[in-house]
Amino acid sequence: MRCEVVAVGTELLLGQIVDTNSAWIGEQLALAGIDCHHQTRVGDNLGRVVDTLRRALDRADVVICCGGLGPTQDDLTRDAIADLLGVPLLHDETIAQRIRRMFAERGRPMPDNNLRQAEVPLGCHTIAQQPGTAPGLVCPTPDGKVIYAVPGVPYEMQQMLLGTVLPELVERSGRRSVILSRTLRTWGQSESGLAEMLAERIVELDEIGNPTLAFLASGIEGIKVRITAKSDDDAGARAVLDAEEANLRALLGPIVFGVDDTTMEAAVLALCAEAGLTLGTAESLTGGMIASRLCAVPGASATFRGSVVAYATDVKQQVLGVPEGPVISEAAAAAMAQGLQRLLGVDVALATTGVAGPTEQEGQPVGTVCLAVAVGDDLRTRTVRLPGDRERIRQFTTITVLDLLRQQLLERHSAR
């Protein structure tokens, strides 16, 4: 069974709001094992909504139409479906009374235009869930297909999808199969480098067809490798994911830092906590970004003690004890890390100094970054050249220095 998603609303085309609904619906359909090959956005224009729905029905068995069910004149989904099916819109007094009651309960007068929402194309019926004033519609077509019309308000749409639309689709598809995904997060290889490391496995999987792999570069979140598995049931899909995760981990080794929502910060905090180490950062070009990312992890306070953002050169010298000389240097980064260990009494210190741009500094080009990682007495430094603008350089610096610490902690762990 194939399903298409049509999102209605001129504000989507104008970019005034981002169409997160289609993404959410797409994810739910994928998890339910229902194919969705196209998603379309169309403005509040009757002719174009009708054309878009017709085109979607040509290609698919089911169309989910999202938005355009509100009370105003530019809410045209009801009219478009009536047009498409060649049926009249009928007033439904039960719906009208429910809408009147909702306004009364909130102690507000009901503007008359809300009664537009009580109109239903002949032969269609409403979706049981009605969290807002706009009812959702189930609209069968003469050739056995169906249009589901749901509101554009995310909360209302989601209630109706989960309560009615998805269960009906699963029933209709007669599917017994389940699709699950898992994402491995990596750092240390480019997207194409990952593809090369996994080249043989990719060829194998192309033949087998299940699971499938996809790559996604995600900036400070790392480069993701997503495994998607199909099976007859949850347990089967999970077994496929487990087996493939093991395969990929064997091929990729320690560049995998986390799974699904596990950030680099969370991975590093967990390793520090496991080793009983406290952590702090001494930041120049990152300006507190590393600290802020660490603090975003609930429970960070068990491990993370604090930071010094030493943006001005004399703050580096006076607060962290960096000696005179170039500050875009591994020596300065090392002194920052050691100064922080002393000042905050932390076991582990990360330090960053470099040129985020827009202009060069100390004769060093934009993107030159010196890093230091001190785990107790084990002090290591590195200089890297990072691409991108100011913000990207700061973000790549953050994930790069956190990853250096991660590698150092893993080494330490395996040496014990």
Added chain:
Amino acid sequence: MRCEVVAVGTELLLGQIVDTNSAWIGEQLALAGIDCHHQTRVGDNLGRVVDTLRRALDRADVVICCGGLGPTQDDLTRDAIADLLGVPLLHDETIAQRIRRMFAERGRPMPDNNLRQAEVPLGCHTIAQQPGTAPGLVCPTPDGKVIYAVPGVPYEMQQMLLGTVLPELVERSGRRSVILSRTLRTWGQSESGLAEMLAERIVELDEIGNPTLAFLASGIEGIKVRITAKSDDDAGARAVLDAEEANLRALLGPIVFGVDDTTMEAAVLALCAEAGLTLGTAESLTGGMIASRLCAVPGASATFRGSVVAYATDVKQQVLGVPEGPVISEAAAAAMAQGLQRLLGVDVALATTGVAGPTEQEGQPVGTVCLAVAVGDDLRTRTVRLPGDRERIRQFTTITVLDLLRQQLLERHSAR
């Protein structure tokens, strides 16, 4: 002239990433006065990409195709365009050399699959801007239409749109009317509060029809009031914007902190610089977020000297001299600000301490935040209760304390 947007990528259909590119492109097209009636998303399937592009070309004069230009086997946009136009893909050695050079400059070996990106359909040429390894393509069709293919990486796509695609489209459209927008950024009123302050003006503008206003709550970026003006030419549209900005500023007063891309951080840094004051932050729950936002502003180093993230209680005490006692208190925030002024030798210090959650602390509920602003000897404190989860509480804390400083500097300025 009509333009359509086609976003390519199975990950978009599966909801693994939200298609923000189409929204951004839609906004740019609207500002350029170019009609965009449909946006479509399609997966990484050659036949379906070709069909979707063909269908878009049937309806529109120009198609912007976003994504599918990377190095891997599932990047099919080049192949789809070649198929559609019935032309072969040719290897372009100039592009290949540029890609090789980009890898060499970063000191990394180039995986061979990157050479796929040097393939260009016969009769097409590349877009001048090339921020990443994937070149954008300009592909004329036999009937005088054109497909622009740009990468799915937002930063790269935006460079190419602004640098090449939009200027060419404006030229091609030969338009005589111009639509321009300007956004006033505010802090200190809710969205409905703003609507009340502007109620009379909104009624007037509904009658006049030009300019129009729209509100958008944008978290740490403040609440935006967007003015959109139409005119025959740039100068006319700009005059309408200028007049309306003056109207709104008179009604809203000092809650307007910036225009368009001016962040609260940039506004505060500018006020400090104007007054010849240096700045630093002492952060607990924000964990470096304020410092990091300040450092994101190019030229921040003229004013911003540094920060102490005092996450652990004893770091607050030992490094900043906070006395024993509750740390979720205005007294602690005040001591943090004064301690920072001493330690970093800054004129102005901001301090934050509070409960970001997920659990309460010192008997204070999640969202309780104490703030201090010290401008020289003028020390002020405040306690606020902020809504939302851990991340939103930290973000609202950041913009709230920066705005307190802004108000204090404005007062100081007008008292002189």
